[in-house]
Amino acid sequence: GQSLEQPSEVTAVEGAIVQINCTYQTSGFYGLSWYQQHDGGAPTFLSYNALDGLEETGRFSSFLSRSDSYGYLLLQELQMKDSASYFCAVRDLGNTPLVFGKGTRLSVIA
Amino acid sequence: GAGVSQSPSNKVTEKGKDVELRCDPISGHTALYWYRQRLGQGLEFLIYFQGNSAPDKSGLPSDRFSAERTGESVSTLTIQRTQQEDSAVYLCASSSSTGGMTDTQYFGPGTRLTVL
Numbered sequence: 001g002q003s004l005e006q007p008s009e010v011t012a013v014e015g016a017i018v019q020i021n022c023t024y025q026t027s028g029f030y031g032l033s034w035y036q037q038h039d040g041g042a043p044t045f046l047s048y049n050a051l052d053g054l055e056e057t058g059r060f061s062s063f064l065s066r067s068d069s070y071g072y073l074l075l076q077e078l079q080m081k082d083s084a085s086y087f088c089a090v091r092d093l094g095n096t097p098l099v100f101g102k103g104t105r106l107s108v109i110a
Numbered sequence: 111g112a113g114v115s116q117s118p119s120n121k122v123t124e125k126g127k128d129v130e131l132r133c134d135p136i137s138g139h140t141a142l143y144w145y146r147q148r149l150g151q152g153l154e155f156l157i158y159f160q161g162n163s164a165p166d167k168s169g170l171p172s173d174r175f176s177a178e179r180t181g182e183s184v185s186t187l188t189i190q191r192t193q194q195e196d197s198a199v200y201l202c203a204s205s206s207s208t209g210g211m212t213d214t215q216y217f218g219p220g221t222r223l224t225v226l
Contacts, residue, residue, distance in 0.1 A: 042217035042218060098215055103151075
């Protein structure tokens with residue numbers, strides 16, 4: 001089976017940087033993904049890491065360390081619209097569904 | 111359509127009734143997933159269809175839950191004899207699922223089910 005741990009809530013100030021951590025336990029490993037979900041909305045894909053290191057997409061970056069079974073999502077220059085829930089997800093085998101963490105609710109304050 | 115669609119968007123039913131929720135995946139996507147999300151909670155995997163393979167039903171919480179898929183298109187999730195604890199948003203997702211590692215799952219807007 002798989003399990004993922006991420007903080008339940010994070011609060012940060014507009015314009016700041018925030019890091020959301022995710023640790024996982026899987027029997028296999030086919031990459032770590034991050035999804036964003038605004039209240040009342042559907043989850044949308046943000047990023048994917050299959051290999052160790054940092055992937056950058058605009059203000060968002062995602063990091064993976066397979067040896068530590070750990071990853072994080074880094075959000076820079078926070079904006080109010082970034083207030084949402086962020087889910088890490090793993091796939092432990094090919095052609096299997098993603099397993100999601102319980103999500104981190106990010107609140108961006110002025 | 112351009113994205114995953116689900117219907118109805120909202121469903122209110124009485125305890126004990128059966129409900130059917132529909133999902134239209136992105137055209138050409140061979141993989142289809144159903145998840146349940148209770149208020150303020152994460153996504154709970156229910157069932158997964160991949161092409162003509164037998165579906166992965168390992169996430170279905172009870173035998174009251176079932177799902178069908180017509181070829182590589184529409185899927186229907188059926189909940190029989192609904193209970194109040196079934197109240198949640200039911201999300202459908204699809205992916206191209208070429209078997210590669212980078213398959214992104216695209217989610218529909220969900221069906222909000224309320225069991226009174």
